[in-house]
Amino acid sequence: MPRLPDPVRSRAVLIGTGDHAEGSGLPPLPAIRANLDDLREVLTAPTTGVLPPEHCVTVADPATGTEAGSALARVAQEATDLLLVYYGGHGLVDDRGRLHLALPRTEATQPRWSALPFETLREELADSPAAIRVLILDCCFSGRAIEAMTGAHGVVSGQIDIAGTYTLASTSATAVSYAPEGAIHTAFTGALLTALGRPDPLSLDGLFGVVQHDLAVRGLSRPQRRVVNAAGDLVLTRPTGARAVQPAVTKRPDRETSAPTPPSPMPRLHALGVMALVMFQLFAGLLTPALSVALPSLQRDLGISTGMLTWVQGAYLLTYGTFLPIAGLLCDRWGRRRVFVGGALVFFVSCLIAAQTFTGAPLVVARMMQGAGAAFGMAGSLALVAGRLRRPATLVFLGIAAVAMPGFGVLLGSALVNAGSWTVLLTAHALVAGVFALVGWYCIDATEPMGQPITFRGWRNTAVVSLCAGAFAYALIRAPGSGWTDRVVLVSLAPAIVLLGVWLPLAKRTKGPLAFLSDRRRLAAAFCTICVAGGLSVAVQFLSQYAQNIGGDSASDAAVLLLPLTLAALVAGSFAPFLHRWVGAGPPAALGALLLTGALYWLSRATEHAAKDPVTVWPLLLAGAGGGLAMAVLAVAALTDVPFPRLGLGAAALGSAQWIGVYGLALAVGSSVMQSVVALRLSQASTAAEDASARIDDALAEGITRALTVGCLFPLVCVPVAVIAFGRPASRHRSRPAGGSAVAS
Known part of the structure; x- marks a missing residue:
């Protein structure tokens, strides 16, 4: 029974x-400070912690061994029930195989x-009167890889046999422990x-068991444990109903045992709950491209203007x-399940309202409600899937779903x-969202507690990010019609430029969303997702326009012509987990x-002159394979x-990056380029010498060609x-026995 x-x-x-110190031969580990701060926060949290703040001592970067040793000696003698000791940093082994823990002035040699x-x-732990002692070591032996924590030696678990102690080591004696460059925590402590x-x-x-599973599915070194006397049923966090958990025994065990209880299995969502989460993501993403097919009939039935029709699409985005951003913050505060179900219900109600409207203004308001509900539902479902099913194969779907949505939506x-009619489309989405909300409420684990209270700074930063995102979205919606030099467009873009240029460099000093976004790898993943998704969106949008306006195909026929792109993305994305495990994120993302x-360049050459069927299946397969591979590995x-x-x-x-890429920047830039080229060519054409229909087709073909050419630049910048951001993948090593030399495999 847990105690x-x-x-x-x-x-x-x-x-x-x-x-x-410079010249010590040991690389710095910026993640160690976050390890200490966040571990202390977990242990001393007011509602879930097991220790008062005054009973948890943090010693960060001790100048000498005396500073660390004196703090340890004092705490070890005060503890009579539980003594928990954590060390994070470089672990070194001398020529006799004895383990040493690095200090700021330690020299690797x-x-x-x-x-x-x-x-x-070890002696301080052994002399402590504590009944149960927990030792956690996050250090390792090999630094040949750029992301490894130390350079030459490793943890020798045989030296940490202390009676009455439960020891967790970040790696075995034959593997390397990782501190991913730019990550908030080291790999082991983060898990x-x-x-x-x-x-x-x-x-x-x-x-x-959970930490071992988490590291294993990411292809990292498996941790190691050593149990001397049974202490495996001790818990380090307090549940909501803490009375159900018994206090730890204070009597010191008399005998040793090496048979700990089996680790708990990795919990999973109910199968119906997983289906509800995944299908809601699909249907919420399919609504906008699906509704684009119904715009002509919708405009005819409601009698709305072209400008209002633009906002029927733009209000959702x-x-x-x-x-x-607000949905993400509330997920971490109020729980992912609550946010998902609430968002799905808002989406359900707004779809019903939109299906029953008879004028344009209520439809725009309903579309705005749909966008808000989809934001909360998508954030909650993404967080639930990523948190409960932390497998790269599951995360891959979150990336390639953005590729499949436009084609399947049409x-x-x-x-x-x-x-x-269009009312059938909206009613079907309403019914589906209602079913998913109901299934999610009953089939998703409801034991998730409330998170830490959100500070004023957290609310303020999130509000600023949300307002900047809204202004950026408004500029993208307005720019194709009014031009990028329009005063309103420039004023709307200013907050986003200020956020990127001024706030993000200072983000590491703040808390909340900006601090989270300051991580270099996550910034790179978001930027590359925007670029790759933008390139795919340009290909789908302008090839569809070409097929409909020049080839004379219907919207559904154009979607069928683009199916090779979508299918190739699904197939190529399925290889992303294996590539990410063995070569990291950089090479697959750059290759894709x-x-x-x-x-895209191949397609731009194929559409240069007006022809009914200029596009073959091969460039579509190439675009889908590259885009699907990159999007999947970036999601992981x-x-x-x-x-x-x-x-x-x-x-x-991740959702914001996919939204900007699929419906945002690249598409707006491409549309502006196409419209400018078409207007210029039509103004220069000689009306007496050419047929009007042929002139329009040629101008449109050239405009689409230029748009596809500009679209090439977005994925090219991602390479x-x-x-640079992901660097080379962490190498795998084989260690030597203590005292030998490390050899890279």
Whole structure:
């Protein structure tokens, strides 16, 4: 049965070394400070923590071994129930195989004289009167990879046999532990914090099982545990109903055992709950392209103007982009399940209202409600899927779904409009959203507790990001019709430019969404997602226009012609988990962006002159394979290392990047280029010498060609960003026995 430690008689000391002197031979570890701060926050949280703040001591970058040792000695003697000791930093082994813990002034070649001997820490633990001692070591032995934590030596687990102690080590003696460059936490401590943040508190054995599973599915080194006397049923976080958990025993065990209880399995969502989450993402994303097929009949039935028709489409995108940051924050505060069900219900009600409108203004208002509901539902579903099913194969779907939505949406819209009218389309979406909300409410685990209260700074920063996103969306909607030099467009773009140019460089000093976005790899994943999704959107949109306006095809026929692109994206994206595991995110993302760039250039040459069927299947397959591979691996990179308490913001960041890419910047720029070229060519054409229809077709073909050419630039920019930001993948190593030399495999 799980047991809680006695907070009055329990102590914790968290030691970490992230800064090292120049020339020491040890790279700095910026993530160590976040490890210490967040682990302390979890242990001392007012509602879920097991220790009062005064009983948790943090020693960050101790100048000498005396500073760390004196703090440890004092805390170890005060603890009579639980003593928890954490160390994060470089682990070094001398020529005799003895473990040393690095300090800021430690030299990699002289660990015996400049580091803290583990034997000293071991003796303090052994002399402590604590009944249960938990030792957590996040250090490793190999630094040959750029993202590894240390350079030459490793943890020797045989040295940490201390009676009455439960030991967690970040890696075995034959593997490397990772600190991903630019990540908030090291890999092991990040997984540990994610497990500690779960709504159902886990025992030490359960924590080990979840952390081991989390690291294994990401292709990282598996952690190691050692149990001397049974302490595996101790829990380090307090559940909501804490009375159901018994306090830890205070009597010291008399005998040793090496048979801990089996780790708890990784929990999963109910199958119907998973289906509801996935299908809501699909149907919410399909609504906008599906409704585009019904715009002519909608305009005819309601008698609305062309300007109002533009806002029927734009209102959804405006509120969707505006409310995504707020939805992500509320996911982390109020729970993903609540936010998802609430968003699905708003989407359900707004679709019913839109289906029953008879004028344009109520329809625009209903579309704005749809965008807000979709934002909350998408953020909640993304966070639930990424948090409960932390498998790259699952995260891949979140990336390639954005590729499949435009084509499948047009097919769905054509089928429903042909079967009835635009009211049938909206009513069907309403019924589907209502069913998903009901299934989600009953089939998704309801034990998720409330998160930490949101500070004023968190609300303020989120509001600023949301307002900037809304202004940016308004500029993208207005620019194709009014031009990029329009005063309103420029004023709307200004907040987004200020946010990128001024706020993000200072984001690491703040808390909330901007602090989360300041991570280099997540910024790179978001930027590359925008570029790749923009290139795919340009291909789908302008090839569809070509097929309809020049080839004379219907919208559904044009969607069928583009099916090879969608299918190739689905197939290529399925390989992303394996590529991400073995070569990292950089090479697949760069390769996919290059393939998409080449395909767009190929398509631009094929559409240069007006012809009925200029596009063959091969460039479409190439574009789909490149775009699908890049989008899938970028989704894995964006969400894999996100801590559980910040999954809402992580999902909102990924959703925002996909929204800007699919419906935003590249499409607006391409539309402006096409309209400018068409207007210029028609003004220069000689009306006496040419047929009017042929002139229009030639001008439109050239405009589409220029738009596709400009679209090539977006995925092309992604290539150097992916290579630089993600760097080379972390190498895998085989270690030597203690005292030998490390050899890279």
